[in-house]
Amino acid sequence: MTTSSVFRRRAALVVAASAVSLILGHLWLTNYDSLPDLPRLKSLLHPVEDNTALLQNLPDLESSLSVTEGDDNTLDFVRRASESGHVTFSAEFKYTKRCFQEADGFDIDRHDIANTVEPLITEHFLQVKLDQTGPVTTEPCAALSIPIAKPYPENATYHNLAFGMATTFSRLVEAFDSISHWASGSGSLLVVIVEDYTEHQRGISELLAHYHKAQVNATFIPPVSSRHSTSQSHFMVLNTMIVMSGNETEWFGLLDDDTFFPHLAPLSAALGILDHDDKDLYVGALSEDWPSLEKFGLMAFGGAGAYISAHLARKIGAMQTARQCLRESPPDFGDVLIRDCIYRHSNARLTVLPNLFQHDLTRDMRGFFESGIEPLNLHHWNSWYKEPVVAMARAAKFCGCVCFLQRFAFGSDTILSNGYSISIYANGLGSIDLAKMERTWGNAAGEEDLKWAYTMGPMRDRVPDDERKTYYLQYTEVVGQLMRQLYVRKGSGDTGSSDEVVELVWMR
Numbered sequence: 260m261t262t263s264s265v266f267r268r269r270a271a272l273v274v275a276a277s278a279v280s281l282i283l284g285h286l287w288l289t290n291y292d293s294l295p296d297l298p299r300l301k302s303l304l305h306p307v308e309d310n311t312a313l314l315q316n317l318p319d320l321e322s323s324l325s326v327t328e329g330d331d332n333t334l335d336f337v338r339r340a341s342e343s344g345h346v347t348f349s350a351e352f353k354y355t356k357r358c359f360q361e362a363d364g365f366d367i368d369r370h371d372i373a374n375t376v377e378p379l380i381t382e383h384f385l386q387v388k389l390d391q392t393g394p395v396t397t398e399p400c401a402a403l404s405i406p407i408a409k410p411y412p413e414n415a416t417y418h419n420l421a422f423g424m425a426t427t428f429s430r431l432v433e434a435f436d437s438i439s440h441w442a443s444g445s446g447s448l449l450v451v452i453v454e455d456y457t458e459h460q461r462g463i464s465e466l467l468a469h470y471h472k473a474q475v476n477a478t479f480i481p482p483v484s485s486r487h488s489t490s491q492s493h494f495m496v497l498n499t500m501i502v503m504s505g506n507e508t509e510w511f512g513l514l515d516d517d518t519f520f521p522h523l524a525p526l527s528a529a530l531g532i533l534d535h536d537d538k539d540l541y542v543g544a545l546s547e548d549w550p551s552l553e554k555f556g557l558m559a560f561g562g563a564g565a566y567i568s569a570h571l572a573r574k575i576g577a578m579q580t581a582r583q584c585l586r587e588s589p590p591d592f593g594d595v596l597i598r599d600c601i602y603r604h605s606n607a608r609l610t611v612l613p614n615l616f617q618h619d620l621t622r623d624m625r626g627f628f629e630s631g632i633e634p635l636n637l638h639h640w641n642s643w644y645k646e647p648v649v650a651m652a653r654a655a656k657f658c659g660c661v662c663f664l665q666r667f668a669f670g671s672d673t674i675l676s677n678g679y680s681i682s683i684y685a686n687g688l689g690s691i692d693l694a695k696m697e698r699t700w701g702n703a704a705g706e707e708d709l710k711w712a713y714t715m716g717p718m719r720d721r722v723p724d725d726e727r728k729t730y731y732l733q734y735t736e737v738v739g740q741l742m743r744q745l746y747v748r749k750g751s752g753d754t755g756s757s758d759e760v761v762e763l764v765w766m767r
């Protein structure tokens with residue numbers, strides 16, 4: 260299988276023009292006396308060992324579910340975003356809001372871009388302060404009618420997938436939001452080797468309770484041997500996964516602790532297409548970075564995950580073979596160890612699964628996220644580049660992965676990349692080739708080269724900063740038939756311009 264097929268992004272602008280504006284029921288007035296309870300972080304766990312500070316940062320699951328559906332107050336949502344601790348605003352900022360209503364009768368092709376004639380952002384920005392006490396009134400929220408994809412069935416489970424990783428206690432605490440985003444309620448087994456398990460036993464049992472409360476089917480265990488490096492544990496976790504799994508498990512995924520899935524449904528579907536029954540399959544993605552490929556060769560790069568069919572996993576994960584594989588490989592890289600073990604002890608060779616990403620890319624990933632891509636996973640989002648992936652991918656809970664990063668055009672110059680950005684182009688949409696990916700990122704290693712196309716598809720040059728205005732997603736809430744997203748454009752301290760904030764409300 261090659262990666263090229265995925266990148267057949269037909270970006271022809273479909274004029275699904277529904278300029279129908281619905282005026283929604285209530286006027287949009289502020290009354291700060293009736294602010295709802297805001298979700299707060301609380302120290303829910305007893306002080307133990309030296310874990311208190313870490314564990315205090317876990318979200319309170321109960322109150323974060325209590326977000327109300329009907330926000331009558333102009334800034335309620337913005338305030339909750341601020342309270343979440345993930346978003347900060349300038350003292351004064353500009354604020355506007357836009358509502359979407361699900362349009363009936365549209366057959367959505369994910370590769371097309373639905374084009375609405377009306378602009379997304381009208382000029383009615385309000386100058387506001389987060390803590391202001393006076394009322395703020397605006398126009399009623401005029402809803403644009405756009406096609407919105409269906410969500411996944413709420414009760415769908417993924418018992419066919421089992422996951423393993425190796426990390427430290429503090430990283431496992433930090434990873435709570437991102438792991439529970441994709442693992443919660445999935446039924447998928449998750450086994451984690453915690454490198455410093457013995458130093459944190461009580462903290463770990465409290466953390467595990469927290470994961471269980473979030474319906475993550477998790478087991479935390481100490482390393483098989485205290486002498487094992489994290490990379491060796493990254494491979495050895497497979498043994499416990501096999502012991503704990505039943506015959507329902509079809510795939511064993513070995514992940515990095517920052518491997519993030521927008522949702523498990525597309526991963527499960529993509530793996531399901533492969534003929535894995537009683538077969539040895541080794542599935543993953545190559546690095547996008549050519550020097551990394553030259554250095555490490557053809558293997559499932561760790562951050563994209565290595566997905567091993569049950570038949571093969573039970574062979575190489577059996578304790579005797581696993582120990583032999585440890586002896587045969589250097590202890591430095593988990594993904595290399597997995598590759599060597601598979602290549603030495605089976606005839607399986609790497610199957611590259613399109614849309615899995617190692618993300619050996621740095622800094623500005625806008626071009627990737629605005630390309631209309633449907634990534635099965637993201638990686639390096641909290642290190643080589645920084646993106647609030649949990650807030651971004653929450654869209655997948657409202658309208659599936661079809662809808663996450665789906666592009667919508669508005670007016671003649673605006674593209675919404677759902678869950679990532681709103682970009683407005685000074686020279687209009689006619690000036691850019693939306694079928695190509697804008698090359699915005701930095702090189703992980705080595706010189707500039709022209710080999711990106713193999714993993715990323717056709718590319719185009721970066722749009723100069725002064726020809727584009729972008730609002731980035733910072734915060735999302737999904738409650739029932741409603742999704743709220745906050746897109747923010749930071750002002751510049753130099754010119755004294757304030758932040759600009761756009762609230763998008765999706766309704767079906």
Ligand SMILES: *[C@@H]1O[C@H](CO)[C@@H](O)[C@H](O)[C@H]1NC(C)=O
Binds near residue numbers: 412414415416
């Ligand atoms: C999920 O729920 C729907 C409707 O309640 C039902 O039709 C479907 O069979 C359920 N699916 C599973 C996997 O339980």
Ligand SMILES: *[C@@H]1O[C@H](CO)[C@@H](O)[C@H](O)[C@H]1NC(C)=O
Binds near residue numbers: 418445447448504505
């Ligand atoms: C957790 O995973 C195991 C192994 O796949 C499975 O047998 C069990 O049913 C799962 N538990 C839940 C609550 O889904």
Ligand SMILES: *[C@@H]1O[C@H](CO)[C@@H](O)[C@H](O)[C@H]1NC(C)=O
Binds near residue numbers: 507
């Ligand atoms: C899986 O295991 C269960 C219980 O051990 C058994 O009843 C079932 O027939 C097995 N299913 C398959 C497909 O082998």
